[in-house]
Amino acid sequence: MAQQEVFTQERRKRFDDLPEMPEDRPALLLSAVYSGEERKVYLKFYDPRDNVIYHWRDRTGHVPYAYSKIQYADTVDQIVAKETKYKVERMKKKDVIADQEIDVLKITAPDPLSIGGTDNSLREKVRCWEADIKYHENYLYDRGLIPGTYYVRHGDKIEQHMYKISDKVEFELKNLLWDKIKEEGEGGKEYRQYVTTWANLLNQPIPELKRVAVDIEVESEEGRMPTPRDHDRRVTAVGFAGSDGLRKVLVLGENMVDNGKPLVKEAEVCKNEKELLEKAFAIINSYPIILTFNGDDFDLPYLYARSQDARISSDGKAIPRDAVPIIIKKESFIKHGMQAEPVGIRHGIHIDLFRTFQNRSIQIYAFSRKYTEFTLNAICEALLEDSKLEFEGDISDLPMQTLAEYCMKDAELTFRLTSFGDNLLMKLLVVIARIGRLSVDDIARFGVNQWIRGILYYEHRQRNELIPRTDELHEKGTASTAAVIKEKKYRGGEVVEPTPGIHFNVVVLDFASLYPSIIKVHNLSYETINCVHPRCRETGKIEGTTHWVCQQRKGLSSLLIGSLRDLRVNYYKFLSKDKTLPAQERQLYNVVSQAIKVILNASYGVMGAEIFPLYCLPVADATAAIGRNTINATIDKCKELGIEVVYGDTDSLFLKEPSQESINKVVGWAKDQLGVDLEIDKQYRYVVFSDLKKNYLGVLPDGTVDVKGLTGKKSHTPPFIRNAFYEILNILGRVGSQKDFESAKESIKNIIQRDAKNLEAHKIPTPDLSFNVMINKSLASYGKKVNSVKTMDGKASQIETYKGLPQHIKAAKLLADRGKEIKAGDIISYVKTKNGDGVKPVELAKPEEIDTEKYLEAMESTFDQVLGALSFDFKSVLGKPRQQSLDELFWSKPSV
Template sequence: MAKLFFYPIDLTYKIVRGRPSVYIYGRTRDGKQICVVDDDFEPYFYVLPAKNADINELKDAIKRVAIEGRESYNVVKTETVKKTLMGTEIAAVKVVTNIPAAVPKIRDEMKNLKGVEDTIEYDILFTRRYLLDKKIVPLVLTEVEAEALSDRQEKTRVPIFKASRIEQHSSETYEKLKILAFDIEVYNPEGKLTHPDRHPIVMIALWGHDGKKEFKRVLTWKKFETKHDYVEAVEAEADMITRFKELVAEYAPDVLTGYYSDGYDFPYLIARAEKYKIKIDISLDYEPASRARGKTSIVDTTGIVHLDILSFIRRVISRKLQTDSLTLDNVAHELLGENKDDVDLNVLAESWDKNDGRLLSDFAKYNLKDAKLTAELCEKVLPNLIELVKLVGQDIGSINRMSFSQLVEWYIMRYTPDFKQFIPNKPHHAELVERMDQRVKGAFVYEPKPGLYENVVVFDFRSLYPSIIVSHNISPDTMNCECCMEQEKVPVEGYRLWFCKKRQGFLSALLKDIISRRQRVKEIMKKSDPDKKAFLDARQESLKVLANSYYGYLGFFGARWYSKDSARSVTAYGRYYIHKVIDTAKKKGFEVLYSDTDSIFIRLPDHDERLAMRFMEDINKDLPGMMELEYEGTFPRALFVAMKGEEGGAKKKYAMVDQEGRLNIKGFETVRRNVSMIAKEIQEQVLKIILKDNQPELAFEYVKEMVNRLRKKKVEVKDLVISTMLTKPIAQYESVGPHVAAAKRMKAKGTTVAPGMIIPYVVVAGKEKIRDRVRLPEEVAKGDYDADYYINNQVLPAVDKIFEVLGFDVAVLAEEKKQKGLGEFF
């Protein structure tokens, strides 16, 4: 029996001689790939006894349940377990089954059994349950006592060891995962949509870096002259697919990554392979890549983790990105400072048919660059992924595909054993429908008075909702306890709610730990070496993501620990405290300009910041627990504009300049979609001239100059592109707006168009309806745009409210500003 140390990376399970065995793939400290098999774990779920049921009689009845057929499903054993479920301590029957597939089958039989109230924890995947119960955290050093299984009768690419003991050894983390990225190019004749039944893959690019040297290869089945030594030509598409498998096996990556590879590259590759009866058996157990079809396509490989890195970027990273469109080119430009190569994919098929070596070489270079950018993006976000793995305790492949609510839920589930908590069920359909109809009153927003103000001080609550949850012990299991009925009630009309003052709640305790850990990490970052800061920053960011997602999770209709009253209480306390700050500010003589959810803007008299600091200190003296009002900054000038069609100030729409001359813009077109770059740039420049330079007249003259440039057709096409999200399939739109018309043009050209896509278009000159004058950017020649449309519908609306506050009328800038009816647009 040998002692091994390894970093778990991926896991699956198999039924061996009638028992489930968990196969854990990973790397040893010296970098060797291994597989550890643990057959000492059994599937189970819980039965909740009915009131007054005899639990021992129920256990005996459950033991007799068995289902015979092609598979035998039976109960191995039962035991009584006492834990807490949503604040109530109960005794449940733990039902252990022979194999994981027996859990749902045996659970169904419980419905007809006398003395059964309900069943819980029946829907947790076996491998995820294994990590939860065994407290094994993927990518963290794990100790195993095991013996080699060299004579085991199964196919494997790596040595297998049978574990007699397995446990987490330390917090040492495997951070340098070996990444291999791939990307495919598909034959696309006449620009039509590609379909795996008809259109072959013509190139497959692979790119990796093991820390010492690059690995780069472009596989193709067309021989052509090229200077690129990374191009490898084979005889046929089938040979190319086989060679792809060989190269993946030779490189032996921990991670195989792609960009939208769950949705396109991998399914397409599998479909083409099936045409030739080839299995994409690149897994470490030689099993073919498996494709699960649900709301989204998912492709998994065993032992080698398949990461569609777009999934993580879309779900977690995108909220911090400036780009509206999550194309590989846009995301790589923002995160890496690099772009895709510029080629015309419309001529790929023609170049292939003509065997045009020059163009095919360009496409090979383009293909490899896509793979390289994908690998570098994966490396860029890897610290965030790894830290979430360590926090949530699930494998990196699962974490990559989790939403915010799923991350929070699995984090909570990880700690249920420590707190002796049962895991509640997911809601059934009727519950979902009922929950989706419920609403929670949101945050309070103090309406600003339109105007340009000087010496504005901004304060905000540090992590308002998380700190409220912790400070008031808001948790489903502490709500309306019997011991604190006489304590203070939540300040919410129409509801009588309170939370326990004597017993720490399960969810609030976990959140308190998250906030405390993040504060410690931020302190460590101040003293740490630069080479450690990337992972520390990823750690604090991951903790922040979890903390800020807690409130939303409580009110999320699909949550296991759903509590609308808890969510309602959080926002009620938020409104209470922001009102308290506003009232205190007014009593102390400050002019309150604006307030939104967790922040307050006040006008500072006499440039004396000491008054503001004393105000903040007075507020903090009265705040409970972890709540704290923080000084955000002093802004020499701030602009609030009027609401469209009303005299009152627009909420969540303002612009300020800080003491360093940096603009802070919220709600204006500069940070919104549906507006062209020319309108955004003009608006931002206007705000800069007004706020930073304090020259409104100069800003007005600048707009006049830009309007003239538009009329003289001197503006580049790229600055006129309007981007709008397609929110549903094209066929479901009853009226055809400009972006729908553009989407139709994209589809006609062979581009896959789906809900969620950002549709770019330009409005060209002409007398037809707007929708009939929409063109894709690449279809528009310089100067062939409708200047009046952009002046009257893009530029002037972007600045008119700004100048209205200052007493300027932008209507004079339009030679003919027509009030266009809806008929012209549609």
């Protein structure tokens, strides 16, 4: 079958033969998709009773549109006169920047591409508003539909269905509204309404979602990775792991190596590839939700491409397209090696967990940075304490029995990433969909800036407000403070100079959700910052900046982020720990609390990120400035109460030996005077500071050592350095008094000298010297060898080298040159050498080639994070020039 033939086949209707939503049965809205063939949006509802997804085609006559302002009426009239597909309607909208109601032109079109997305679309011809929103999102906003919540069909109408929450939970909500939220007047009424709406929405139950994880294996060719675009290698195995207990792996029996061992019980041998694919599609069709790990980029597009290839069976016939459940886009083939287009499932939804776990907000705030690499193996080791099966050689050489086990294990691991912690990840995605107003499958793929965009866009539509353009927000001005960090555009949080030395009994007070609290209390939003009202310039000035904030109306960000913040701090954190509630309810409230935390922690940052559609630098600048004022005012209060503050960083204060009474006074003062909540975050047995900011070491009561930035723990660090790092942490964890530091000092010095000596003597095994880094895209997308001239003894010679490439890519290309298959997601283990490209794969390197100086530098940069906090000089231990004597180890300015 020709490579491009799959792109040119006539497209059929996607959803016309799928079951529609039955009447009077609550179902969970999971997704919305646009069918270009029918020019309609289809909604996908999950029915908890039948464990299937029902579809609902739009019956409202909704069409794509954009807005333009009256001053562009002449241009709009010319477009409409020339292209009759456009229709124009005059209407009223609230201009949030000008703070007034205005007349606008609503321009409708028969399809989304007529509005935006091509060189000939409307937004390329006239200044438009809201022309860059995906049509299926527009539909959800206009219909007031919220994914992750329940709806019931009554005839031709879809209506929201709300389950009643328990009396106790309702009572706690009323306590929050009236006792803890001190908002007065009309603004207070609006604020309480948002809190109530959020709570009723987020308290809805989440059903068990039937799903299956899919993983495929494809035969490989020496030195080349199979790609969906080429799809010239056979699918040899497809593994499945389902929420209903299904464990199955389909294995290709045709021409496969058989080692005589019995197959795993879950395996079924298929006589040819066509049979294997047909059986795989039958299983996929029986599940409403399909899970993959990197399935957008490889598994699903490859299955689709092979299904349309006549070579899959001896009869020379491909599988009919209407028997293939996978919805593919041309870009998914073309962009292989880059970030692929989302791949859909006709009857259900597809969630690519690779995209989900790549999301930094999920990584940091939902899973506390437990994983640092984005491979299936690294994530499973961190979260599940389990890993992929290991094998020697190439996957194409595996006997079918081993291949079946390997594929089955990958499918099981993929599924378990969604099932551990009482289905934590699936529930988290549903809750974030409720907050972000986006389809669950979109939430799984989008970054947090898109989630927050969804919250704001949805509310603007409900309030009949024109969503501001990016260039309008640029006119609000720029930052009025100078950045301290090079890549930033404004000054960030306050970092208080540490008091160098050792400090025992240190309590860390944390400002709970500091920036969201500031956004709420100070009414910060892109429409209220630097507003149009002359009086606000005088009455709403923000200390430390040239900005002012509106005093006449509530900002949307302030209302939404503030109400979510109050719910988390005063409601969900309490409910999740209330043992008088059923365990299932408590678990839901814990998930909701985590989901809100993920959103809140990004709510300030997105305003200062150019990728965010509502990017407004003055908001970020003002928020940071108020944060600095807040922490400095609190430090002054601590001094007034006689509390010594030994360090402060953005939203935390380190207090030395404070009494509980003094802590209570500071907490109460901050709540009353600043509108922020302080809470005890950590209590250290001792903390050691150097003269450097953001460089400290603390030991918790249980002996756990807490070091800012812990690169020594990262998996790409060579094992011998990582092991020594843990040895040092264990020594420090046993220190209980100042006297203990003398022996700790000698032990740490001995570890460093031991490893440096073994390194220079080439006694450290090569695998222990390896840096281990993942390849994020195919090797083909990187550069090629270049010729360079090397002069030796006055003679010129041509050599080939990989100049300008990252070290792990140089190593990977050296392996590929020797015929090893390298693909995106592989971990490359390499060592630093004195010759060639300065790097070699572990398996190709000899001990005498190791560049010991580079490894000493790596040791120093890693250990300095600990030793620097202790005012300890790495070079002095090795007998090299030093900045201070060894007697000064651990403290340069003793503090008793």
